Amino acid sequence: MVCAGFAAVPTFDVKLPRGLDFTLQNSPTAQKYLIETMPGGVALLDYNNDGLLDIFFVNGGRITTPISKLDSFDRHDPKYWNRLYRQNKDGSFTDVTQAAGLANAGDGNYGQGVAVGDYDNDGYPDLYVTSYGKNILYHNNGDGTFTDVTAKAGVAAGGWSVSAGFFDYDNDGKLDLFVTRYMEWDMQHSKDCGGAFHTYCPPGEFPRTTNILYHNRGDGTFEDVSVKSGIASKKGHGLGVAFADYDGDGFTDIYVANDGMQQYLWHNNGNGTFTEVGLEAGVGLSLDGGPLSGMGVVFQDYDNDGRPDVIVTTLPRQTYGVFHNEGKGAFNDGGLQTGITMMSGVTSGWGVGLEDFDNDGWKDLFITQGHVLDNVEKIDPSLHYLEPTLLALNRNGRFERADAGTDALVAGRGAAFGDLNNDGWMDVVTSVIGEHPQVFMNRGGSAHWLTITLRGTRSNRDGLGARVQVNGQVRFATTAGSYESANDKRLHFGLGDAKTAKVEIVWPSGIRQTLSDVHVDQFLEVREPERQ
């Protein structure tokens, strides 16, 4: 059972671990190229399977002014590399970018986000990096190095990709790939807005574009099924993406956070096609029927009713979108009930997660914030480019603002969630434009927990898409969500004062598995049975 009202108070120690010297280079220009304010992603993954989470950061690039038609963004310059940091046993980090084969990021690519998934089921997490330009799929060789297999895999995309995520939409045991794209835009056809103030333009100034769905053929290549799946039937201003089976039909659905318009919920029809049902399902617009500037998104169950809900981060003058899953494919606005409405409205949210930071059995809300305009104060002095991080603790489905461990004002963007030091308490890493990342190390407490690693056999190896219920709480296995970022694949459950746990798993294969009297406070690997 979930322990209601467990009083543990989480606090983070916010400090940069030794060796983590990354700076997110966005190269702001007077020309206000929109890409400058949009990076960059963070991934938490154990790339070398040593049991310690490592951190991958996506970098922007150098923008020359005046812009040259073939701007390389200087990605060959180490300052503009994406970076992989291997965690050492003492909690420090070592930059292994070059040794891992991840130096440079392709000339002409201005980095945005990252997805993590073991697309070839070899037991090592692979990386997919999105860009304005071309995306890159890095295959993890299992020996501490990666190989760029983009050309062979056929997943370069092109245009302006933002977030991406691996998931298995057809339950064939192989991870497919979804990529959001923001708009039809290029450096030569950029413009600035705001008159004399010169600001980044809102997305409505540029044409919408399609997102991309790649089907994994299982031979190291992917097929672009955007058109035949129906995904390309609706254009948008896609930024964030998250996955969950919202209607319990056994197929993973897709939620896309669109900027400045209706949000999309792509219902998986179970036959290789999707239908966009955002409006019909009640997850497309704000409480008052207005469009949302959707940026980050999380698709997990915040009120422990077993159904995945949606939280979308937005710009000020809107409140963060909170869509409670009512069952039977319908959602209702939950902003007022949850208290999230009153915590938003004047801030800009990006990376977002629902994680149980105080292990009381209720998922808490973490949002990294910062306005999209780096000169917003000139236009509206009541708004601010640099904003504090939001931590809101979940008290039986209602959220209360809490101390995030720092009152530093930042231009936060990406956020990835995971247990960095394997103490059973969830940590967070965020990216900050022009600055070092922020690392929120959970101070922990006395409550119990259970962290599960899924080992798929018939399903994809990491069990992404599985529905895992522990003592009544449900998590949907995914590394996707947040904004441009990828989370620890392990599923963490806070258990309050429970001494044992009951684990119920519905694998993507449809196999159901139950484990009773599981010891708490452990990292548990659960292997999918070969048959029911």
Added chain:
Amino acid sequence: MTAVRAILTLWLAWQTISPEALKHYEAATEAERLKQFDSAIAEFRKVTELEPAFAQGFVSLGQAYIEKQDYDSAITALKHGLELDPNLAAAHQLIGYALLSRGYSTEAISHLERVDDPGVLGIAQLQAGKLPQAITNLQVALARQPGNPDLLYYLSRATGLLSKELVDTLMAQDPDSPRAHQAMAENYYVLRQMPQAEKDYREALKLRPDLPEVHMELGEVYAGSGQWDKAEAEFQAQTKMQPGNAEAAYRLGNALLQQGKAKQARSELQRANRLLPDMPETLYSLGKAAALEGDTAAAEKAWNHLLEIEKATPLAAQAHFALAGIYRKQGKAAEAEREMKEFQKLQGGAAQP
């Protein structure tokens, strides 16, 4: 020149002037009708040369100059006409207009005050800085021509300037008075400089805690910056002082609603609705509060009542959207779809990709 005035002028000319002058007068009038102003001016000039004591000839010449937008020549002709007959109302009106067009507003006023044209007189008074008189005359003119965009603009400008003038006077006479702090705070609020606005509102309240509207305005500052608990406290203070103020009750209800305090919000919004029944905004929020409390029947009733009052406004669209939400929750798919269609119709497809 109106048709009646043209006929009268022609009749007068026929009675008064020589046949030769009359011939030129008729030619001038025809040229003017055809908007051939240079020809009209040339013919009217011949009339004034042949009949130098015929005041109406100078008035007609002045009008032709005005139509050609040659205001200086118009002023000269019209002044001559008024020397011949100081009581010519048409001459006063035209010269007032010409003088105003050239920026001589004070001189224009002396002429315009002699005719019944409150709109132009109001504009002249506005330009001359006689703001209270300008507002009076522009209001009279607007009552005669409701919705006239020029009059609306000039009236808004006159009231704005008068407001600023009064605030400047207030600030100059007693800069530390509560009202001066309130005025400063309002100015900061407009500029969205919320910390400064808060500071001055607080100062005003320190000096005069009995100013109910300051609580409301300060509440709005807090509401605008998402500090709903503080907003609630200020709106609460105002409703305590002014229990009959429906707007205060509405704002308090909304502040409570934003914090998810459904029961209190609903109670306050119901009170607002009793004080000032059937305000669509109140009904919309009342529906939200009822829905939040789980009373979907009351929510449905409030929103449907709103839709009886408003059919095609943004708020009506919101009510349809909200109704769709509760029907969806109740599993009434057809009703939800119907309301979504109404919503989308009112949105003009804006929500559609």
